[in-house]
Structures are given as C-alpha cells and as structure tokens.
Amino acid sequence: MPLRTPLLTIVAYLSLVMAVFLSNGSALATTLNVVTEEGSLQFTKNSRVEGVATDLVRAVLNEAKVKGNIRVYPWPRAYEQAKSKPNTLIYSMARTPQREKMFKWVGEILPLDYRFFRLKLNDKVNPTTLEQAKKFKIGTVNNGAIHSYLKRNKFTNLSKASNATSHIRMFMAGRFDLIILNTSRLQSLCKNTKLDCNRIEPIINIPEISNGLYMALSKQTSDSLHKKLTAAYQTLKTSGQYDSIMAQEVIK
Incomplete structure (x- = not known):
C-alpha cells in the first residue's frame, strides 16, 4: 500500500511524457497537402510537378524539414482546398486585399506588374x-x-x-x-x-x-507550422537561394 501513491505518480508522469512525445511526433510528421495549377511557374512534366515556383516551394519545405505532396488541379479546385482544408499550402497565388485575411501567407514567389x-x-x-x-x-x-x-x-x-x-x-x-x-x-x-x-x-x-504571387497556408493550419515555413522562406531570402532559384524567371 505505501508504494501505491509513488507508483501512480510515476505512471501519471510517464503518461504525460508519452502524450507530449506523441503530440510533437505528430506535428513533426505532418505532411502538407500542396496544391497549385498548371502554368508557366509550375507545370507537370513526366508525371512530376516542376517549374521555378515549385523549386522554391520544395526548397522552403526542405529548409523547414516539412514533407509535402504536391498536386496540380484546375485553379477553382486548388483554391477551394486551400480555403477549407487544414495543412494545405497553395501557390502561386496573387495576394489581394480580398484574400488577405483568408490565408496565412508564407512568402512572395514573384512580384507582379x-x-x-x-x-x-x-x-x-x-x-x-x-x-x-x-x-x-x-x-x-x-x-x-x-x-x-x-x-x-x-x-x-x-x-x-x-x-x-x-x-x-x-x-x-x-x-x-x-x-x-x-x-x-x-x-x-x-x-x-x-x-x-x-x-x-x-x-x-x-x-x-500589381502586388505579388505568394505561397500561403490554409487558415486552419497551425501557427507553429506557419512560423516554421515563414522562417525557412526568410532563410532562403537572406542566404541568396531565393535569387538563385528565381533568376531565370525575373526579367532584369
């Protein structure tokens, strides 16, 4: 009987540690649903999504150590998924005043004129x-x-x-x-x-x-994941990787 209280305390502590571990593991294991449309910045070639915008998105995901499945849809379907589904990243999307509060913005892909x-x-x-x-x-x-x-x-x-x-x-x-x-x-x-x-x-x-094309997360995606991707994007900007990826796209 004297051992019961310490034993229960240990069990409770281990359960708490396990819960935290599983929670973190779940966050780390999150795979983003990445959606886009067929266009000049992103396109399907030999069953793989390519293009400079796609290269930039993959670089951001890699820097953030976040997995993502990239799929191409007609724009209305891609846009609807980004509006309604958690853990969804959409690109390349114009950042308009009407959309400003509808998404969690990660970073600019290309300026617009x-x-x-x-x-x-x-x-x-x-x-x-x-x-x-x-x-x-x-x-x-x-x-x-x-x-x-x-x-x-x-x-x-x-x-x-x-x-x-x-x-x-x-x-x-x-x-x-x-x-x-x-x-x-x-x-x-x-x-x-x-x-x-x-x-x-x-x-x-x-x-x-004439504002810019961006990558953005659905509003239902967690703030922690948003911060992680935004930080990864800023790292690419400051390191020069963004310029290297987009050099072939932007007209000087």
Whole structure:
C-alpha cells in the first residue's frame, strides 16, 4: 500500500511524457497537402510537378524539414482546398486585399506588374483606359485573381479558360481581343508555352492588382507550422537561394 501513491505518480508522469512525445511526433510528421495549377511557374512534366515556383516551394519545405505532396488541379479546385482544408499550402497565388485575411501567407514567389496586352497586328483593339477596355472581349482564367478583379470592376465580355497555359494559347489564336499578363513572368511564359511573344504588346497598366504571387497556408493550419515555413522562406531570402532559384524567371 505505501508504494501505491509513488507508483501512480510515476505512471501519471510517464503518461504525460508519452502524450507530449506523441503530440510533437505528430506535428513533426505532418505532411502538407500542396496544391497549385498548371502554368508557366509550375507545370507537370513526366508525371512530376516542376517549374521555378515549385523549386522554391520544395526548397522552403526542405529548409523547414516539412514533407509535402504536391498536386496540380484546375485553379477553382486548388483554391477551394486551400480555403477549407487544414495543412494545405497553395501557390502561386496573387495576394489581394480580398484574400488577405483568408490565408496565412508564407512568402512572395514573384512580384507582379499586370498589364492589358493585345496582338500587335490587331491595331483595331486600341483602348487607352480601363473603361474603354470593357468594350472588347477579354480572356481570363476561371476563378483566378484576374477573373475576380474583372468581375468586381464590371467587365462582362469575358472568355474563361481553365488554366494559364490554355489561356494564352487561346489569346494567340485570336479567340479574344485582350489578355492581362504579368510582365515580370512574360519571359518564361513565352518559353514554356513555346509561343512568340514578340507578337504581343502591353497597352494599359493595372497598378491596382500589381502586388505579388505568394505561397500561403490554409487558415486552419497551425501557427507553429506557419512560423516554421515563414522562417525557412526568410532563410532562403537572406542566404541568396531565393535569387538563385528565381533568376531565370525575373526579367532584369
């Protein structure tokens, strides 16, 4: 009988230690659901997701010692998962005021400089203001940031594509008059879609949405995991690894 209280104390202590260990182990073993869309910054090649944005995401995960399964979906499905599922990382997503409080932001992938483009030969498409641009047929990726921007600003003559690659190919084929592109990723966009971007030209700047493309976590993901990934991203920035990865993408 005298040994009962110490024995119970030891059992309780060991149970507490085990619970803490399992909790930490569970956190360490978390595998992120990483989602994105097909585009010039990330694309599927030989059944593997590649591209400079994907390289950066993998570098951040590696630095943070966090596992991630990267999958490509149509943008609406990827975006919905990032809004509703815990332990989900999404990239490359425009950081807009409307999305600011919906996600836990990790770091910028690429700065944005959005402009309306036309085909050079199509000189009848000649708006000089956003209001004038509403008269023309505009291509956009369904449910993307650009699509949302156009709808908010009462653009109604829209032609929707399921992803960024088909979006620009439809434009080059003359399926619509105008397209909104980020000039800081135009170089790789032309390269990866094998299209001659000497055939297009910018005509209207759009400073309202020229912010940046980011990687972000779902709101339901833990703060500790968010801090870990953010710290890993900052390490890549300060060490120069970010510049090395993105050098081929950013136009100097």
